[in-house]
Amino acid sequence: MTPKNIAVFGATGAVGVEMVKVLEERVDGGTLAVRSLRLLASRPGRTVKWRGDDIPVEEVTLESWRGIDVALFAVDSDVSRKWAPVAVEAGSVVIDNSSAFRMAQDVSLVVPEVNPEDIASHAGHGHGKIIANPNCSTIIAMVALAPLHRAAGLVRLCASTYQAVSGAGKAGQEELERQIRDYAATKWDNTNSDPDMFDLPSVPSVFQHQIAFNLIPHIDAFVPDDWYTKEELKMRDESRKILHAPSLRVSATCVRVPVMRSHSEALTIETERPLSPGEARAILERAPGVKVIDEPLKNRYPMPLFASDQDLVHVGRIRRDHSAPEGCHGLVLWVSGDQLRKGAATNAVQIAELL
Amino acid sequence: MTPKNIAVFGATGAVGVEMVKVLEERVDGGTLAVRSLRLLASRPGRTVKWRGDDIPVEEVTLESWRGIDVALFAVDSDVSRKWAPVAVEAGSVVIDNSSAFRMAQDVSLVVPEVNPEDIASHAGHGHGKIIANPNCSTIIAMVALAPLHRAAGLVRLCASTYQAVSGAGKAGQEELERQIRDYAATKWDNTNSDPDMFDLPSVPSVFQHQIAFNLIPHIDAFVPDDWYTKEELKMRDESRKILHAPSLRVSATCVRVPVMRSHSEALTIETERPLSPGEARAILERAPGVKVIDEPLKNRYPMPLFASDQDLVHVGRIRRDHSAPEGCHGLVLWVSGDQLRKGAATNAVQIAELL
Numbered sequence: 049m050t051p052k053n054i055a056v057f058g059a060t061g062a063v064g065v066e067m068v069k070v071l072e073e074r075v076d077g078g079t080l081a082v083r084s085l086r087l088l089a090s091r092p093g094r095t096v097k098w099r100g101d102d103i104p105v106e107e108v109t110l111e112s113w114r115g116i117d118v119a120l121f122a123v124d125s126d127v128s129r130k131w132a133p134v135a136v137e138a139g140s141v142v143i144d145n146s147s148a149f150r151m152a153q154d155v156s157l158v159v160p161e162v163n164p165e166d167i168a169s170h171a172g173h174g175h176g177k178i179i180a181n182p183n184c185s186t187i188i189a190m191v192a193l194a195p196l197h198r199a200a201g202l203v204r205l206c207a208s209t210y211q212a213v214s215g216a217g218k219a220g221q222e223e224l225e226r227q228i229r230d231y232a233a234t235k236w237d238n239t240n241s242d243p244d245m246f247d248l249p250s251v252p253s254v255f256q257h258q259i260a261f262n263l264i265p266h267i268d269a270f271v272p273d274d275w276y277t278k279e280e281l282k283m284r285d286e287s288r289k290i291l292h293a294p295s296l297r298v299s300a301t302c303v304r305v306p307v308m309r310s311h312s313e314a315l316t317i318e319t320e321r322p323l324s325p326g327e328a329r330a331i332l333e334r335a336p337g338v339k340v341i342d343e344p345l346k347n348r349y350p351m352p353l354f355a356s357d358q359d360l361v362h363v364g365r366i367r368r369d370h371s372a373p374e375g376c377h378g379l380v381l382w383v384s385g386d387q388l389r390k391g392a393a394t395n396a397v398q399i400a401e402l403l
Numbered sequence: 404m405t406p407k408n409i410a411v412f413g414a415t416g417a418v419g420v421e422m423v424k425v426l427e428e429r430v431d432g433g434t435l436a437v438r439s440l441r442l443l444a445s446r447p448g449r450t451v452k453w454r455g456d457d458i459p460v461e462e463v464t465l466e467s468w469r470g471i472d473v474a475l476f477a478v479d480s481d482v483s484r485k486w487a488p489v490a491v492e493a494g495s496v497v498i499d500n501s502s503a504f505r506m507a508q509d510v511s512l513v514v515p516e517v518n519p520e521d522i523a524s525h526a527g528h529g530h531g532k533i534i535a536n537p538n539c540s541t542i543i544a545m546v547a548l549a550p551l552h553r554a555a556g557l558v559r560l561c562a563s564t565y566q567a568v569s570g571a572g573k574a575g576q577e578e579l580e581r582q583i584r585d586y587a588a589t590k591w592d593n594t595n596s597d598p599d600m601f602d603l604p605s606v607p608s609v610f611q612h613q614i615a616f617n618l619i620p621h622i623d624a625f626v627p628d629d630w631y632t633k634e635e636l637k638m639r640d641e642s643r644k645i646l647h648a649p650s651l652r653v654s655a656t657c658v659r660v661p662v663m664r665s666h667s668e669a670l671t672i673e674t675e676r677p678l679s680p681g682e683a684r685a686i687l688e689r690a691p692g693v694k695v696i697d698e699p700l701k702n703r704y705p706m707p708l709f710a711s712d713q714d715l716v717h718v719g720r721i722r723r724d725h726s727a728p729e730g731c732h733g734l735v736l737w738v739s740g741d742q743l744r745k746g747a748a749t750n751a752v753q754i755a756e757l758l
Contacts, residue, residue, distance in 0.1 A: 204726045208563030208669040210618050210658065225590075232587035235580075261663050262708040263565050265720055265737045270699040275680070275722045284725060299726040299735055301669040303565065306661050308616050314563040314656040316671075325630070344625040353617040365620055367630045370639060371559045371654040380654055382620045 051083035053115050054400065055140070057131065058122035059087035059096055059105050062218040063145055066393035067120050068096055075099070080401050088112050090127065113138035118400045121145055122392070132178050141403055142178045143396045147278075150180040150286060157289050159187050160398040161337040162194040166290075167402055179399055184391030185209050185279070185302065185311055186286040191361040191390065192383045193317065195335040196328055197291055200377065201320030207283055207300040210312040211267060212352060214387050219254045221308055226250045227260035255304060264304040277302060310352035311391060312384040316369055319377045325366045328379055332363050337390065342366055355384035359394045406438035408470050409755065410495070412486065413477035414442035414451055414460050417573040418500055421748035422475050423451055430454070435756050443467055445482065468493035473755045476500055477747070491531035496758055498534050498751045502633075505535040505641060512644050514542050515753040516692040517549040521645075522757055534754055539746030540564050540634070540657065540666055541641040546716040546745065547738045548672065550690040551683055552646055555732065556675030562638060562655040565667040566622060567707060569742050574609045576663055581605045582615035610659060619659040632657060665707035666746060667739040671724055674732045680721045683734055687718050692745065697721055710739035714749045 054071065058064040068087070074080040085098055087105045095102035106112065113119065113135040121128050121135075121144040128146040135142050149155040156166040157180045167179060182190070185207075193202060213220040230250050257264055268278035276299075284298035333340050341348050342364035350362035362384045369378025385391055409426065413419040423442070429435040440453055442460045450457035461467065468474065468490040476483050476490075476499040483501040490497050504510040511521040512535045522534060537545070540562075548557060568575040585605050612619055623633035631654075639653035688695050696703050697719035705717035717739045724733025740746055 204728070206561055206671050206724075206726050208656075210565070210660070228583060229587060229591055232584060232591075236584060236587075256702040257706060258708060261661065262706055263660065263662060263667050263739075264706060265667075265669075265704050266699070266702065272700070274725075275699055275720070276725070297726040297728065299671065299724050299733075301563075301720065301735060301737060303667075303669070303737075305565070305618065306616065307618060312618050312620075312658075314620075314658070314669075316561050316654065344621070344630055345627070347611045347621065349620050351612060351617055351619060353613060365630070365656065369561075369654050370629075370631070371561050371652040373559070373652065378654075380656060382656060382658075384618075 049081045051081035052117040052400070053084045054082050055086040055088055055112065055116045055119040056122065057088040057108060057119060060089050060093045061122055062214055062221065062388055063122035063392045065096070066388045067122055067396060068098060070389065070393045070397045072099060074397055074401065080397070086112065086116065090123070110134060113140050116140040118143065118403060120396050120400065136178060143181060143399050144178055145181040145392055145396055147183065147282065149178050150182060151289065155180050157182055157286060158399050159190045159194070159290055159395060160402055162190050163290055164402055167399065181392065181396045181399070182286045182290060183279070183282040184215060184387045185211060185313065186283050186290070187391050187395050188311055188361050188383060188385035189283065189313055189315060190287060190290050191337045191385070192332065192363045192381060193315065194291060195331050195338070196317065196319065196323060197293065199331050200323040202291065202293060202296055202317060203320050204318035205287065205296065205298045206316040207298070208314045209300065209302045210305045210307070211302060212307040212309045212311055212387055213259060213304065214309040215267070215311065216254050223252060223254040224259050224306055224308065227258060231260060259304060259306050261306060265301060267302045267304055307352045309386060309388060310355040310384050311387045312350065312352050312382065315381045315383060317379050317381070318372060322377045323379060325368055325379060329366050337361055338363055340364065350382055350384035352384045356386050357389070358386060359390050361385040361390060404436045406436040407472040407755070408439045409437050410441040410443055410467065410471045410474040411477065412443040412463060412474060415444050415448045416477055417569055417576065417743055418477035418747040420451070421743045422477055422751060423453060425744065425748045425752045427454060429752055429756065435752070441467065441471065445478070465489060468495050471495040473498065473758060475751050475755065487533050491533060493531070495531045496534065497531065498536060498754050500536040500747055500751055502538065502637065504533050505537060506644065510535050512537055512641060513754055514545045514549070514645055514750060515757055517545050518645055518647070519757055522754065536747065536751045536754070537641045537645060538634070538637040539570060539742045540566060540668065541638050541645070542746050542750050543666055543716050543738060543740035544638065544668055544670060545642060545645050546692045546740070547687065547718045547736060548670065549646060550686050550693070551672065551674065551678060552648070554686050555678040557646065557648060557651060557672055558675050559673035560642065560651065560653045561671040562653070563669045564655065564657045565660045565662070566657060567662040567664050567666055567742055568614060568659065569664040570622070570659070570666065571609050578607065578609040579614050579661055579663065582613060586615060614659060614661050616661060620656060622657045622659055662707045664741060664743060665710040665739050666742045667705065667707050667737065670736045670738065672734050672736070673727060677732045678734060680723055680734060684721050692716055693718055695719065705737055705739035707739045711741050712744070713741060714745050716740040716745060
């Protein structure tokens with residue numbers, strides 16, 4: 049294992065912070081060797097702890113990429129679009145968490161448990177190249193569904209998501225916390241015993257509407273004509289690319305829920321060949337990155353609170369799809385996975401390990 | 404309109420309180436005439452406001468039903484099973500909100516916007532009879548889907564629900580409030596800046612797990628063998644009965660979410676005949692009990708916070724189902740409706756108006 053010079057760009061954001069944490073765990077675990085770590089952001093910032101040292105977060109410049117083997121990007125798409133080519137030109141492999149390059153023909157889109165071979169499939173430009181990290185909801189679904197696809201051929205996916213506020217970064221988590229604090233203050237700290245939840249003092253800025261005690265069926269922008277959101281279309285387009293299944297039929301409804309961290313999804317699938325719930329369970333119990341939690345009579349099933357701060361995708365509620373027509377093979381599953389870790393940081397670091 | 408003698412049984416519960424409120428609104432609105440109102444509960448309790456007066460809540464006895472024309476039941480199934488036959492024997496029509504009688508062959512299961520004619524379809528026992536109020540999630544789905552069923556023939560429904568804590572009554576709402584209060588107290592009122600959400604001081608008693616910042620894919624009991632919950636099977640069995648569509652194929656995933664009130668549902672449907680999103684929207688805009696909110700570019704779509712405390716089922720995000728196979732006609736919708744009102748109290752009072 050050759051030690052690598054690694055950079056994390058966007059090191060102070062929710063995903064960036066998690067990337068540094070996962071890198072440290074992986075070095076401690078012996079699966080990754082790091083010669084040097086450079087932390088970058090659009091503006092210089094506070095220091096971040098790395099193996100006992102305080103590492104300053106430097107402002108990104110044209111010089112930042114010199115000598116960097118692997119650059120983990122946890123920044124917005126427009127920032128990625130500006131800086132990824134610069135880093136590649138300097139010889140780095142960029143693992144980009146944004147949606148900027150995911151669907152580009154010469155960029156691999158990788159979930160290490162699913163399609164690690166795709167990392168090698170694009171030669172890259174000069175020394176470096178860009179590898180894209182899929183959308184968080186897509187990663188979580190793919191870890192659970194790819195083993196079933198291999199066994200029985202996935203032909204249809206109908207997904208309803210329950211996405212945590214962490215999907216909108218630290219600002220999203222802070223917005224939910226602020227609303228909860230305002231609610232508590234209005235409700236219990238003064239004489240108003242029944243506050244109007246419509247009139248919380250803080251105005252939403254990250255989300256389109258109040259998220260505390262609410263649900264918002266709107267993540268990323270709407271695409272006119274067919275009125276899906278980009279988030280919903282990502283689940284279709286990225287799933288097809290990751291599974292090499294261009295004719296897979298996917299529809300999704302993506303919904304923001306007042307959960308701090310970890311996305312959950314109700315997945316109804318149809319397979320080409322028969323697959324019983326028992327067979328699916330047995331396959332998933334052997335699958336990498338999956339933890340089957342499916343003991344309903346003991347009240348054990350995936351839940352976001354218990355899927356957080358770890359790397360496995362929790363899969364349960366595995367059962368026959370009662371709505372599948374005669375002769376069609378359908379299953380329903382319920383999954384939860386940590387959006388900041390496996391849905392973003394861990395997936396990127398796993399790709400770095402495979403380089 | 405002959406004035407009726409009405410009783411509300413379970414008058415201090417979340418649904419019972421709402422029934423009294425809706426009765427008062429309907430009397431004020433001139434659609435219902437009430438000669439007398441009797442409030443009943445398993446134990447005598449506090450008084451409840453009714454048109455300016457304080458009405459005592461009386462303990463239910465064998466004598467409670469004398470002279471009662473319509474008895475609205477908002478109690479648990481076992482209490483309904485015990486008292487509904489007594490009320491019927493005394494000559495009352497019982498409108499029962501529990502699941503005790505819904506699937507009985509000689510009991511009508513009614514959503515007034517959908518199958519009002521079913522009220523008359525069973526002669527009843529003696530003077531009285533039982534009419535069942537459907538499950539809250541089913542009512543909300545049916546108000547939105549029945550008009551589409553009439554237009555194009557519903558053959559398949561795949562539902563993921565996002566159900567508020569009000570579905571577990573006042574105790575459910577209090578449990579979420581208590582957890583939010585504990586969280587706020589731990590988080591902001593002392594020196595602990597990062598409380599462990601797994602270690603809230605109050606132990607869950609209404610729900611199986613902490614519901615604040617969490618999702619629980621478990622409502623009502625699991626049915627071994629096929630591992631759906633009773634709540635999920637109710638959506639199938641009750642939908643078939645209400646729509647008179649015994650071969651309708653339904654699968655549901657029912658999930659409790661940390662929302663105070665109003666259930667939401669992602670509904671993927673398949674129809675026998677073609678139905679475009681535009682046609683569906685036009686049909687729903689004319690449909691009774693429905694409010695179409697579907698202007699995504701203005702951030703307008705159904706949300707539970709804004710569906711609460713009113714009677715219409717909000718329907719939006721109407722779009723083609725990308726996962727439907729060639730030659731199949733599929734749509735996806737997103738609905739929110741007040742679980743305590745249209746999902747329970749209002750539906751029961753509407754039935755009373757039709758008697």
